[in-house]
Amino acid sequence: MKMNAEIKAELISIGAVDIDPELLGRITIPTAGPGAGGRAFFFKSGRHRVRLVVDGGSPLRAVKDKGDIVLLKGGKELVRGSIEEELIHCPGQAYITMSERCIYDCKFCPVPKLKGKVKSVEEILALVEDANSHGKMEGISITSGVEETPEKEVEKTVAVVKELRKRYDVPIGVSVYPTKDSSRLLKDAGATEVKYNVETMDRGIYEKYCKKPPLELTLRCLEDAVHIFGKNHVFTNFIVGLGESDEIVEKYVEELAKMGVIPNIRAVGVHPLRFGELEAERPTKERLLKLTKMARRILDKYGLDASVSKTMCLPCTGCDLNPHTDL
Ligand code: SF4
Known part of the structure; x- marks a missing residue:
């Protein structure tokens, strides 16, 4: 069976699969965002793709059959497809x-706990050059935590984007913590799209878990970004599963869409480094489908x-x- 929206929603809701590492190709370990530090791979089937974490305790098991990768649930075939290589x-x-x-120190994000590497402009350029020489590079995306201040991070991103723009003619997306003039600076440097994350718009939940400056600042920056980058080129991550109601999600997805911002509805995941720091419930497949259909209606x-x-x-x-x- 090929993947469809219902099966993909179920796979996202479970989020992980038990797979023999030998079946995996070249995979990288993400260093930012909710999945940072974990081992994962991309599973492609029909016109859909999903990223699954490798976990021996998952109710899903992957096996190889007639050249396909088959995901089994309760011993029965749920979906078949293949593993996709990353760039x-x-x-x-x-x-x-x-x-x-x-x-x-946002409680749903492992990055502050990882205390990982800070790449130089030269290192980033070398990584992109290597990727470009290995495969078809359709786009470049740059994201970052905040090493010292949001302003310094934006300044460095602008320098990176300027250098990338001199070398490559592909779209460049940037997701950083915004500043009052980050959109203008990034646009002038050659960026194509931006993402500034609200994370949640339920003010009580934001207060509890988002340990960054007030949400209103991000909202003003998103509004400004739409004026500069235009509709369909400004995004924001909107986490679901932190205790917010569907009505709250709908209300704020509409508020963002009205501004011209596309919300990226993201199922919460609790990284092992954050166990005990937040109450989260990964949305069911029914909830994911319901919220995505709602988002589609509002975006339209x-x-x-x-x-x-x-x-x-x-x-x-x-x-x-x-x-x-996906729908
Ligand atoms: S959806 Fe975003 S966070 Fe997830 S694998 Fe793709 S680029 Fe990374």
């Missing part, structure tokens, strides 16, 4: 984390299209249901 972090893109550390109402994006998570679709390409 850097995801298929088709060189998606690079600049600073694998962060001065903030405001003339937004999640299939137009060229960089970062919306075209990758590994971790989420894209309201336009």
Whole structure:
């Protein structure tokens, strides 16, 4: 059976699979975002893709059969497809984390705990060059924690984007913590799209788990970004599973869409480094489908299209249901 939206929702909801490492190709360990530090791979079937964490305790098991990778649930075939190679972090893109550390301490994110590497501009350029020489690079995405201040991080990202733009003619996406003029600076440097993450818009939950500056600042920066980058080129991660109601998600997805921002609805995942620090419940497949259909209806109402994006998570679709390409 090939993957469809229902099966993909179930796979995202479970999030992991028990697989023999020998079946995996060249995989990287993500250094930013909710999956940072974990081992994972991309599973492709039909027109859908999903990223699954490797976990021996998962109710899903992967086996090889007639040249396919088959995912079994309760011993029965759920879906068959193949493993997709990554370029850097995801298929088709060189998606690079600049600073694998962060001065903030958002409770759903492992990056502040990892205290990882801070890459120089030269190191980033070398990684992209290597990716470009190995496969078809359709886009470049740059993300980062905040090593010292948001302003310094934006300044360094601008320098990276300027150098990349001199060398490559592919879309460049940037996801950083925003500043009052980050959109103007990034656009002038040659960036194509930006993502500034609200994480959640339930103010009580934000207060409890997001240990970065107030949400209102990010919202103002998103509004400004739409003026500069245009509709369909400004995104935000919207985590679900932190205790928010569906009504709250709907209300704020509409508020963002009205601004011209496309929310990327992301199922919460609790990284082992964060066990005990947050109460989270991974959404069921029914909830994921319901929220994605709701997002599709709202995006259509405001003339937004999640299939137009060229960089970062919306075209990758590994971790989420894209309201336009997956439904
Ligand atoms: S959807 Fe985003 S976070 Fe997930 S694998 Fe793709 S690029 Fe990475």
